[in-house]
Amino acid sequence: MRRGTTTAAVAAAIVTSVLGTAPAAADTTEQVVQEVLAANVAAHGTDHALDWDTASETAIDLAGGTAAVTGAGASAQGGTVTISAPGTYRVRGALTDGALVVASAGEGTVRIVLDGASVTSTTSAPLQVSEAGDVVVVLQDGTTNALTDAATYTYPEGEDEPNAALFSTADLTITGGGSLTVRGNANDAIASKDGLVVAGGDLTVVAADDGVRGKDYLVVTGGTLDVAAGGDGLKSDDDAPEKGFVHLAGGAVRIVSGDDGVTAASDVVVSGGHLDVTSGGGVAGAGDGAKGVVGDVAVVIGGGTSSVDAYDDALHSDGTITVASGSATLATLGDGADAAERLVVSGGALSVTRSHEGLEAKVVEISGGLVGVTATDDAVNASDPASPDAVGAVPGVTVTISGGRILLDSATGDGLDSNGTAAMSGGLVVVNGPTEFINSAVDVNGDFQITGGTVAGVSSGGLVGTPAASSPQTWVSLSSEQPAGVLLHVLAADGTVVTSFRTSKPTGNVVVSHPSLVVGAQYRLAVGGTAGGPTLGGYHETPGDATTASVVATATAGRAGGWGGGTWPPR
Numbered sequence: 001m002r003r004g005t006t007t008a009a010v011a012a013a014i015v016t017s018v019l020g021t022a023p024a025a026a027d028t029t030e031q032v033v034q035e036v037l038a039a040n041v042a043a044h045g046t047d048h049a050l051d052w053d054t055a056s057e058t059a060i061d062l063a064g065g066t067a068a069v070t071g072a073g074a075s076a077q078g079g080t081v082t083i084s085a086p087g088t089y090r091v092r093g094a095l096t097d098g099a100l101v102v103a104s105a106g107e108g109t110v111r112i113v114l115d116g117a118s119v120t121s122t123t124s125a126p127l128q129v130s131e132a133g134d135v136v137v138v139l140q141d142g143t144t145n146a147l148t149d150a151a152t153y154t155y156p157e158g159e160d161e162p163n164a165a166l167f168s169t170a171d172l173t174i175t176g177g178g179s180l181t182v183r184g185n186a187n188d189a190i191a192s193k194d195g196l197v198v199a200g201g202d203l204t205v206v207a208a209d210d211g212v213r214g215k216d217y218l219v220v221t222g223g224t225l226d227v228a229a230g231g232d233g234l235k236s237d238d239d240a241p242e243k244g245f246v247h248l249a250g251g252a253v254r255i256v257s258g259d260d261g262v263t264a265a266s267d268v269v270v271s272g273g274h275l276d277v278t279s280g281g282g283v284a285g286a287g288d289g290a291k292g293v294v295g296d297v298a299v300v301i302g303g304g305t306s307s308v309d310a311y312d313d314a315l316h317s318d319g320t321i322t323v324a325s326g327s328a329t330l331a332t333l334g335d336g337a338d339a340a341e342r343l344v345v346s347g348g349a350l351s352v353t354r355s356h357e358g359l360e361a362k363v364v365e366i367s368g369g370l371v372g373v374t375a376t377d378d379a380v381n382a383s384d385p386a387s388p389d390a391v392g393a394v395p396g397v398t399v400t401i402s403g404g405r406i407l408l409d410s411a412t413g414d415g416l417d418s419n420g421t422a423a424m425s426g427g428l429v430v431v432n433g434p435t436e437f438i439n440s441a442v443d444v445n446g447d448f449q450i451t452g453g454t455v456a457g458v459s460s461g462g463l464v465g466t467p468a469a470s471s472p473q474t475w476v477s478l479s480s481e482q483p484a485g486v487l488l489h490v491l492a493a494d495g496t497v498v499t500s501f502r503t504s505k506p507t508g509n510v511v512v513s514h515p516s517l518v519v520g521a522q523y524r525l526a527v528g529g530t531a532g533g534p535t536l537g538g539y540h541e542t543p544g545d546a547t548t549a550s551v552v553a554t555a556t557a558g559r560a561g562g563w564g565g566g567t568w569p570p571r
Helices: 005-019 026-044
Strands: 058-064 066-070 074-077 080-083 087-095 099-103 109-120 127-131 134-139 144-148 164-168 171-176 179-184 188-192 195-198 202-207 212-214 217-220 224-229 234-236 245-248 252-257 262-264 267-270 274-279 293-295 298-310 315-317 320-332 337-339 342-345 349-354 359-361 363-366 370-375 380-382 398-401 405-410 416-418 421-432 442-444 448-459 476-482 487-491 497-502 507-513 522-527 550-556
Touching (some): 058 074, 058 109, 099 109, 134 179, 144 164, 164 179, 171 188, 188 195, 188 202, 195 212, 212 217, 217 234, 234 245, 245 262, 293 298, 298 315, 320 337, 337 342, 342 359, 380 398, 398 416, 416 421, 421 442, 442 448, 448 497, 476 522, 476 550, 487 507, 497 507
Parallel strands (some): 087 109, 109 144, 134 171, 144 179, 171 195, 179 202, 188 212, 212 234, 224 252, 234 262, 245 267, 262 293, 267 298, 293 315, 298 320, 315 337, 320 349, 337 359, 342 363, 349 370, 359 380, 380 416, 398 421, 405 421, 416 442, 421 448
Antiparallel strands (some): 058 066, 074 080, 179 188, 448 507, 476 507, 487 497, 522 550
C-alpha cells in the first residue's frame, strides 16, 4: 500500500483499522493530522518563509519587454531574468513577454517576493524553476500579482520544458498576504515535480488541464485557493512509495473542475479549513467519470468542512474512506462515498443529499457521528465488486453499527442493504424506505444480529426484510398500507407507545427493533393520535400519544427472520 511520507501516521492508522486491530476515532485522527502538519512545516520551512533580512534582497524591476536587476544572484537579458543563487529576490512591475527562470545549483532557499508583479510569456512559462534547493514564492501583503503562460510552448528540439505557468522541479511553497492569479493556457497552472505547499495568499487559478499539482505531495495550510480547471483541480500523482498525497489542513479551497476535484495516488486527508468542489458540472453537468475527491489508497475526513457536487462519485477510494470529524456534504449522480474495501464513520457529520447509492463498500462501519443519506437506489450498500450477482451471504461483506444517528432515505432501492451480514450494538437507524415493492427498509442476505440500539424503518411492504429470528434484541414487523403524512405508533399490549413515526411517502410496512421489545409479545400498529419532541426523519425520539389512534395491524415480536415478515404477492 502506497502512503505519503507526511501522511504515514494517518495511513498507518487506516491500515490498522482495516486489519481490525484498532478502531478509527475522531480525536485520534485529528491528533494525527496535526502531527502530520507540524512535520510538514518543519521539513519544508513554511514557518520561516516570511522571515528574512530585507537589506540583503536583490531587486528585479520589470518594464514592458525588459528587466533590470539590482543586487547579486540574478541577471537579465531582454525579457528573461535568471536567478542563479539562493537568496531573496523582490520582483516589481510588469513584463509583457518574458520569464523569471530559477537555475540555482547551490543548496539553500530561493525566495521570490512578488510585490505587484505581472509576468506574461508568449512562448513558455512565466515563472519556471529548473534547479534549486527549494523555492518560496511570497505574495507581498496588499499587492496584486499575475502569471500568464503561452497557449503553445516553443522550445528547442529535445529540451525539457515546463508544463505549467508556475513550474518547479524543486519543493515549492507559496505564502504571504497578497493575491496571485495564475493562468495556465497550455496545460497546468501551478505544478511542482517535488512537493508543493500553499501556506497563504489569495490565489486564483485557471488551467487548461490540472489546476494545482504537487507530484510528490500537495499540502494546503492556509490562504484562499480558487481553482477553475479543465482537468483535475488539485492533484498529486507520484505512485512511488511514500508519495502522492494531498493534505488540506487549512484555508479555503474552491474547485470547479472538468475532471476530478481532488485526486491523489495515495491519500487525500482533509483535516481543517473549507473545501468546496464542483466536478464535471456536478449533478447538473455531463462530466462522465468526473469524481469529487479521490484517494487511490484512502480518503480521510478528519476536520474542517467539505462540500462536494460531483457528476460521478463524491468520495471515492480503491481502499478506505474514513469520516472521523468535521462535516462533509455530498451530492452526486454516482455514489456518495464509494470505497472498494472499507468505509468508516466514527464521528463528525456526513450528509449525502443526492446519490445513486449513498454509502458503499465491502465493509461499512458506523460507530458515531451524524449520517444522513438520500439515494435513488440503496442508501447503504455493503457489497463485493468481485461478486456483484452472488446468491446468499457473500463472505467478508458486512455492515456494523455501534453508534451514531443515521437517517436513510431510499427512493426505490433498499435502505440498509448488505450482501453479506449485518450487526448492530448501538446507535439509532431510521429508514424512510423504498416505494418499489421488491425492495425493503432492511435487506441482509445473511445473518442480521442486533444487541443494542434502535432501528425504525418503513417501506412499501411488498417484501420485508427483518433481523434474524435469533437476534438477541428482538423486532416486530407490522404491515398496513398508509399514505404519506400519517402518524404511526407501535403499541405494546398494555397500550404503551414504543415508537412513533410520521411517514414521508406511502408505506405498507413498519419494522422496529427497540430495547423494550419482548420476544413473543403481541404488538399493534395504530394510526393517528399526536406526537411531539425531537424527530429524526419522521421518527419521534419521544413516543407520542396514541389514545385516539386506530389500530390497523398486529404482529408478534421476533416471529420470523430474514424475509419472513413479508407477504408475496404484496397486498
